[in-house]
Amino acid sequence: MNPRTAPSGASASTSTSASTSASAAGPAPAAAVTPSPGPAGGAPPGPAPAPGGGVRRGLPQRLRAHRSRLGTAAVLLLLLTLPYSALDIPVLLDGPVNSAGSLQLFALCLVFAGLAVSYDLLFGRTGLLSFGHALYIAGGAYGTQLAMSELGLTLVPAALLTLAAGSAAACLLGAVSLRSLALGGIGFAMVTLAFAQAGSIWVQRNPGGLTGGEEGLPLRADAVPQAFIGVANTVNVYWLALGYLVLTAAVAWTAAASPTGKVWQAVRDNEQRVSVLGRDPFRHKLGAFVLASALALLGGTVYLVVTGGVTPEASTADFTLTLLVMVVLGGAGTRWGPVVGGILFVYLDHRLGALGVSDAVAGLPEWLSAPLSEPLVVLGILFVAAVYLFPGGLTQAGRALRPRRRTPGRDAAEGASA
Amino acid sequence: MSTLVLLTLTGLGLGALYFLIASGLALIFGLMDVLNFAHGAFLTVAAYAAWQTATAVGGISGLLLALITGTLTGLALAVVVERVLIRRLYGRPKEQILVTVGLSLTVPALVQAYAGADSRPFPVPDSLSGTVGVLGAQVPVSRLVLIAAAVLVLTGVRLFLSRTRYGLIVRAGVEDRAMVTALGIDVTRAFTLVFALGGALAGLAGVLAGLYFGSLSPHQGTGLLIFAFVVVIIGGLESITGVALAAVTVGLVQQYANYYVAGGFGDFAVVIVLAAVVLARPAPGRRSVLHRLRELLPVPRPTAGSTPVPTAGGQA
Incomplete structure (x- = not known):
């Protein structure tokens, strides 16, 4: 996709490291040889970059690539049919699938899945x-x-303005944060934390009555299209959230499969090697940072519409940590991991909250019922357990149990560079 | 003048609190490459244990008992976490961070489940709740207690690091862990020790934070942890004295900016200082203005002339 990055040494050498994402998308060099097709129109994002590459790829590979594409289509189809299903699942949901309450929960799940995908970048x-x-x-x-509210714009221009201004800010802050690598990766973590904290404090102080302080801001109903307002229109909110997830996933998957994406992966696996091979890690990292931030900005807009407002909670470090937990729970650096993690986390967070106040839990002794009424306790324990039991995330759990698959292309690449 | 004295002393008190939290963080990170997000959780649990004790006993003896309870709680918690959770993930820093992140979400939620989400008043003994006149300023006594505690801890940790055998192992381990192992020294015992020390300091900080703010809440520790992170970045990991200087700087900047610029500006000022320090810090292998300045200060430093970077960090 990016002509700047020639598909040569860097991408080929990095596929040798044990990366979970490469195994899903086929051997890494393949994408470098044939440009990724990308999503066609509004269709589901193309899964594998291309089954080509020409190096000893038999029918099983092509079938696998095909299966992955079929899987994407199936998931999308399922998500598209949800609002038309009146199915009543007693324990898992409060009402029928297409009731406003369930659709609201699904919409929130999808938004967080999209945000998790952007964080996973x-x-x-x-x-x-x-x-x-x-x-x-x-x-x-x-x-x-x-x-x-202040400039009198409607939703779409306001979102675009925010996206432009926010991306510019991300460029600047990203450049400052990425400079701090004198402390290694941890320096970046801490500096981004500090900037976010400054933003969080600013929001909570309510400067000039702009941000509403602790209360946050309710969504301005008059500036938003009427189709998104009211309980009866929850289904449209659901479509918006689904659209955001599809867009984010398409961008993230395409970017990750592009030559630039291969350099990102190389930076992750061995940054020194990337700079020795003549690529600039700083520029690539900044690119990933700005892209992820732009998707997050867009996600913030969708979050605003879905939750009907915004509170300072969305700006806290805990919010970022929640995204991290989602990504790791599902499987970092994989295609479906962040999506699964985001949906699962939000769903459990809501349902466990409902379970906590149910009769079944209330009947338990106090010392046991108290922690169960806090969803974060259960989710946190689940997360810590997952770090030990499923190091690659839940979506890789099956892979870990299965015997190692025969991947000729990958073995050849490993052999070549060894 | 009296305002300046007051601001300086309260700033030092705040800095003392930051130092108590950050010193443990810096030691753990320096030796083990673990960015301990659970540090704030240790602090919270210790503060609640201390609160229970102080409420039950009351008065000055209650506070002393609370200090001991809090410190021991932090210590015990840290040892358990290190032995049960962190140790298994040795050599995988990212997973170690993730586990501590998980704890940092779970433990405050657990505390909230048992003790409620509301903040509780911390019983401050009458003799410490008043103020004392210093150069015409009425300074709260609790700030002076914090400063004294931090000075004691700083002296104690420095003596431990410079005069004891384990301190030597810890210092050597911070410098080059592989070499220490190669010399036949069991570094993992030093890990437990440093984690326990950090936990004890976090526990102590938890009790003193209760004293400082006069209240405690389940998420107090996590909020303080962020400033401790800032202190660790500014101070660097080479010496505990650097951490102390950074903590004092952050505390003072916060207080001065809050008063002289605008209420609430202090937190921003800290971020500005952080950004300035980050930008002034050189890329690995190059010497910075800051580094040269630090060398001029008469501080006995374990590293002389080498790069200001402890290890390449993070990247495997």
């Missing part, structure tokens, strides 16, 4: 541990809201 794909992603999500939400 940094953490899973490029190996950048950022603790300041919430800054851009809150920036998107507050920025859109303020552009609507």
Whole structure:
């Protein structure tokens, strides 16, 4: 996709390192040889970059690539049919699938899945541990809201203005944060944390009555298209969230499969080697940072519409940590990991909250019922357990149990560079 | 003048609190490459244990008992976490961070489940709740207690690092862990020791934070942890004295900016200082203005003339 990065040494050599993402997309060099097709129109994002490459790829590979594409289509089809299903699942959901309450929950799940995908661009794909992603999500939400209320814009221009201004800010802050690598990757983590904290404090102080302080800001109903307002229109909110997830996933998957994406992966695996091979790690990392931040800004806007407002909670470090937990839970650096992690986390967070106040839990002794009423306790324990039991995330759990698959292309690449 | 004295002393008190948290963080990170997000959780749990004790006993003896309880709680918690969770992930720094992140979410939620989400008043003994006149300024006594505690801890940790055998191992381990192992020294015991020390300091900080703010809440520790991170970056990891200087700087900047510029500006000022320090810091292998300045200060430093970077860090 990017003509600047010639598909030669760097991408080929990096496929040797044990990367979970490469195994899903086929051997890395393949993408460098044939340009990724990208998503066609509004269709589901093309899964594998291209089954080509020409190096000893038999029918099984092509079938596998095909299966991955079929899987994407199936998931998308399922998500597209949800609003038309009146199925009633007693324990898992409060009402029928297409009731407003369920659709609202699904919409929130999809938004967080998209946000997790954008965070994974940094953490899973490029190996950048950022603790300041919430800054851009809150920036998107507050920025859109303020552009609507202070400048009198409607939703779409406000979102675009926020996106442009926020991306410029991300460029600047990203450059400053990435400079701090005198302390290694941890320096980046701490500096992004500090910037996000400054933003969070600013929002909570309510400067000039702009941000609403602790209360946050409610969504301005008059500036938003009427189709997104009211309980009866929850289904449209769901479509918006789904659209955001599809867009984010398409951008992230395409970017990760592009030559630039291969350099990101190389930076994650061995940054020194990338610079020795003549690529500039700083520029690539900054590119990943700005792209992830732009997707987060957009996600902030969608979050604003889906939750009908924004509170300072969206700007805190805990919010970023939640995204990190989602990504790791599902599987960092994989295609489906962040999506699965985001959906699962938000769903459990809501359902466990409901479970906590249910009769079944209330009947338990106090010492047991108290922690169960806090979803974060259960999710945190689940997360810590997952780090030990499924090091690659839940989506890789099956892979870890199965015997190692025969991957000739990959073995050849490993043999060549060894 | 009296305002300046007051601001300086309260700033030093705040700096003392930051130092108590950051010193443990810096030691753990320096030796083990673990960015301990659970540090704030240790602090919170210790503060609640201390609060229980102080409420039950009351008065000055209650506070002393609370200090001991809090420190021991932090220590015990840290040892358990290191032995049970961190040790298995040795050599995988990212997973270690993730586990501590998990703890930092779980433990405050657990505390909230048992003790409630509301902040609780911390019982401050009458003799410490008043103020004392210093150069015409009425300074809260609790700030002076914090400063004294931090000075004691700084002296103690420095003596431990410079005069004891384990301190030697820890210093050597911070410098070059592989070499220490190659010399036949069991570094993992030093890991437990440093983690325990950090936990004890976090526990102590938790009790003193209760004293400083006069209240405690489940998420207090996590909020303080962020400033401790800032202190660790500014101070660097080479010496505990550097951490102390950075903590004092951050505390003072916060207080001065809050008063002289605008209320609430202090937190921004800290971020500005952080950004300035980060930008002034050179790329690995190059010497910075700051580094040369530090060499001029008469501080006995373990590293002389080498690069200001402890290890390449993070990247495997």
